[in-house]
Amino acid sequence: MPLIKEGVLAEDNWQSLADEDNLVDGPIVVSLERWQEERESLLARNTPLGLRLRSDQSPALVVDDLERFSVVALEFPKFADGRAYSYARLLRDRYGFKGEVRAVGHVFRDQFLLMQRCGFDAFEVADPAAVEAWEQAVSEISVTYQPGADARRPALALRRSRPAVA
Amino acid sequence: MYRYDEFDHTLVSERVHQFRDQVERRLAGELTEDQFKPLRLMNGLYLQLHAYMLRVAVPYGTLSSTQMRKLAFVARRYDKGYGHFTTRQNIQFNWPKLEETPDILAELAEVEMHAIQTSGNCIRNTTSDQFAGAAADEIEDPRVYCEIIRQWSTLHPEFTFLPRKFKIAVTGADHDRAAVRVHDIGLQMCRNEAGEVGFEVIVGGGLGRTPVIGQTIREFLPKQHLLSYLEAILRVYNQLGRRDNLYKARIKILVRSEGIESFSRMVEEEWSHIKDSALQLPLDEIARIENYFAAPRYEHLDDNVREFEVKRFEDREFASWVRTNVTAHKQPGYAVATISLKPVGKPPGDASAWQMDAVADLAESYSFSEIRVTHEQNLVLAHVKKADLYALWLGLRDLELATPNAGLLSDMIACPGLDYCNLANARSIPVAQRISERFSDLERQHDIGALKIKISGCINACGHHHVGHIGLLGVDKKGEEFYQITLGGSADENTAIGKIVGPAFSYDDVVGAVEDIVDTYLEYRTDGEEFNDTYRRVGLAPFKEKLYAAH
Missing domain, CATH: 3.30.413.10 (Sulfite Reductase Hemoprotein, domain 1)
Known part of the structure; x- marks a missing residue:
């Protein structure tokens, strides 16, 4: 599946494993259940690990282990399920997670801006055309009214940094 | 009234371009109706029984004469010559063509209006007291905080796909005309023991198929923490609100199943992390918005206006309208006039384009060019000199807008x-x-x-x-x-x-x-x-x- 990182099509070095899949060499992404069951053996592999969370699994469940993961993949089972936006905010703002936060599942161009603002920095898309649309999707609205997990400065901060009008 | 600065203008015009692109993708077949639906809903465009319906936001029910004339123009040019004012203080056009909706939004953007978040599972238009700024029993003008909430909630990246729609109402008066106890969040302005003004926060009210009266989650919230507290409530709801059943997805169901104490603990825990973040409102920002809602330049008048009393005595029809449709104003010599959109035998809340234009003119002549839309689907001129009431009434009568029934049985x-x-x-x-x-x-x-x-x-x-x-x-x-x-x-x-x-x-x-x-x-x-x-x-x-x- 095409992966967008930093606005371009990126090579995906990660293999996302279903719970019944055999472990493979190289970086792997596993479910929360698999992590909980096979924690010790997964750590013993000494290869990069990623964690996949369903939309009913908050990263709060793994706060103490977050530093062990290079990637946290948050699932969007459908367009309208917006829980992962809050999870991404928590990962970035609350838990200070510095690794990759990846959006997987129903991920469309019309969500890119919102996802990026909440702290996602990698996007698995089903539609390769979405890659072309990236630049427009994240820039077509340039004003933000609220602080987010991204670097955009909200209108309030910009207004206050303007020279005072006499 | 609030006036857009360059940031507000930019956002709304960019949103129009974005929507135009989405409509073009739909018309070109790049988007299926299923894919387009959530996108058009984010911009107030519904597909109804016979046609598309476009719902335009009237933030907290306040309109200028210029904006009202634009609504009249849209009704005439893009609809069948009328619009329908709603219980959410918005206006709906029932017959727009899909391909013309971006043009309608571009027209609206010219007068600082939009259709952002008038539908969809997001934070909707914040509603308020239609007598805000004029009511004698008011602590402060609640529209200041409605505008602050409007900006914070607009295209909020985290809260665009909530379990269900989310409605906030704010009132600054003791007598609640904004129905704050039947909203997802109700904010009642109040004073604490030290005399500071803040909010009583009420959560989990709502109507729908499970009517629930909201409960107080916080007795007193200082103003500067308004947005962080709202964000804390929304973040808890976004994660825990039910998504398996459309009819159990509103926050009232979550509050009820958790219990208000437990829900409150979760919100307070979340709030403790973000209370002192960039969400904290600087006092100068509150003051900046307050300036927009400063009282109009009232004349200093005696509250006893002889010519008004004489007309009331002479003209029974006028007296009857005054009795129901005129309310006391906090400023001596002024009154609040309710324009009934409930004439006998007509659909409640409808107004024709020529009525909208004429109301815009009357507001310009008699009420500082400002009009309110009420959640009871009427219009209000909030600052009319008592001495002008008779002339206003004559004008309204010619427009068939002087039905003396505000608050009466037929004001349904x-x-x-x-x-x-x-x-x-x-x-x-x-x-x-x-x-x-x-x-x-x-x-x-x-x-x-x-x-x-x-x-x-x-x-x-x-x-x-x-x-x-x-x-x-x-x-x-x-x-x-x-x-x-x-x-x-x-x-x-x-x-x-x-x-x-x-x-x-x-x-x-x-x-x-x-x-x-x-x-x-x-x-x-x-x-x-x-x-x-x-x-x-x-x-x-x-x-x-x-x-x-x-x-």
Whole structure:
């Protein structure tokens, strides 16, 4: 599946494993259940690990282990399920997670801006055309009214940094 | 009024371009209707029974004359010459063409208007007291905080796909005209013991198929923490609100299943992390927004205005309009005028393009070019000199906008119902029309006094029937339209959910049933009692007896 990182099509070095899949060499992404069951053996592999969370699994469940993961993949089972936006905010703002936060599942161009603002920095898309649309999707609205997990400065901060009008 | 600066202008015009692109992708077949649906809903565009419907936001119900003229223009150019003001203080156009909607939005953007978040599972237009800034019992103008909430909630990246829609109401007055206890979040401005102004925060109210009265989650929230506290509530709700069942997805269900104490603990825990973040409102920012809502340049007048009193004495029709449609203003010599959009036999809340234009002119002449839309689907001119009331009334009378029925029986709320809406079980507007025709004698309505009848065409309760003194709910019985009647509801500071009186009435019988209820009230009421006073004293029994003995 095409992966967008930093606005371009990126090579995906990660293999996302279903719970019944055999472990493979190289970086792997596993479910929360698999992590909980096979924690010790997964750590013993000494290869990069990623964690996949369903939309009913908050990263709060793994706060103490977050530093062990290079990637946290948050699932969007459908367009309208917006829980992962809050999870991404928590990962970035609350838990200070510095690794990759990846959006997987129903991920469309019309969500890119919102996802990026909440702290996602990698996007698995089903539609390769979405890659072309990236630049427009994240820039077509340039004003933000609220602080987010991204670097955009909200209108309030910009207004206050303007020279005072006499 | 609030005026856009360059940031607001940029955002709204960029949003128009974004939507134009989405519509073009839809028309080109790049998006299926299923993919387009959530996108158009984010911009207030519904697909209804016969056509698209575009809902335009009127933030907290305040409009300038210029904006009203633009709405008239849109009604004329892109619709069938009229618009429909809603219970959310917005306006709906029922006949736009899909390909023209971006042009409509571009027109609206020119006058600082938009359709952002007028539908979808996001934070909707924040509503408020239609008498804000004019009411004598007001602590502060609540629209300052509505505007702050409008900006914070606009395209909020985290809260665009909530479990369900989310409605916030703010009032600054003791007498609650904004129904804050039946909103997802209600904010009641109040003072703490130190005399500082802040908010009582009420959460988990709502109507719909499960009516719930909101509960206080925080007795006093200092102003500067408004946004962080709202964000904490929304973040808890976004993660834990039910998503498996559309009808159990509102925050009221979560609050009820968790219990208010437990819910409150979760919110406070979340809040403790973000309270002192960039969400904290600087006092100078509050002051900046307050400046926009500063009192207009009132003249210093005596509150006793002789010419007004003389006209009231001479002209009975005028006197009758003053009695119902004019409310006291905090500034001596001024008054608040309610323009009824409920003439006998017409759909509640509709206004034609020429009426909109004329109201814009009247507001310009008599009320600092400012108009309010009320959640009871009327318009208000909030700052009229008493000396001008007669001239205003003459102007309104020529427009068929001087019906003296504000707050009376025929000042009904009705949802669009089966005539427009594909969710409805039954018609609402024709029932409202028939009731207003049955009680068309205004003398009789004045004798009956203040009475709120609210009509919903289905269980989703867009007509707020649960909080009507008399509520009518359209139900489908084997393919026929029936109406279930509730009594005793109220949306003000004494919020109550109405009680079902008994078996539903047919479309033909429902108007007679309303008349029986009114007759019973008149029979039992003692001096000065309003409908709900009598109802609370005598209970359902006498109403039941009258209704079901006769039918």
